[in-house]
Amino acid sequence: MSPQLKAAFATEMQQAKRYFRAGEIDSAFAHLERAHILGQRDTLRHTWSHWWMLRVGLHRRDWREVRGQVLRMVAALLFSRIWVPEGNTGGSNVAPLRPMPIPADLRELLKTH
Numbered sequence: 001m002s003p004q005l006k007a008a009f010a011t012e013m014q015q016a017k018r019y020f021r022a023g024e025i026d027s028a029f030a031h032l033e034r035a036h037i038l039g040q041r042d043t044l045r046h047t048w049s050h051w052w053m054l055r056v057g058l059h060r061r062d063w064r065e066v067r068g069q070v071l072r073m074v075a076a077l078l079f080s081r082i083w084v085p086e087g088n089t090g091g092s093n094v095a096p097l098r099p100m101p102i103p104a105d106l107r108e109l110l111k112t113h
């Protein structure tokens with residue numbers, strides 16, 4: 001990962017955690033989705049983004065999300081270096097293998113990877 005991509009991932013995660021701690025869970029999840037897009041080629045960062053989505057699922061008592069995130073964490077550990085669906089936002093509300101359009105600001109960062 002490029003330094004710019006690492007920094008952008010870290011910023012998204014910091015914002016997600018800040019919103020999570022403030023109880024603004026929807027905003028936290030939106031930043032986790034952006035972090036997921038940025039970090040999914042890196043095994044630890046990818047898994048870390050899913051770990052926080054799992055925490056959101058637990059907070060919401062959304063067992064579908066929790067189950068989905070457990071499965072996605074296993075997949076992240078096994079496949080991040082092999083293949084990832086570009087642009088996938090990582091929540092259980094989207095199919096885990098489906099590539100998705102990448103927001104324009106993130107697309108530029110991903111070119112640097």
Ligand SMILES: [Fe+2]
Pocket residue numbers: 036040046050072076090
């Ligand atoms: Fe993922």
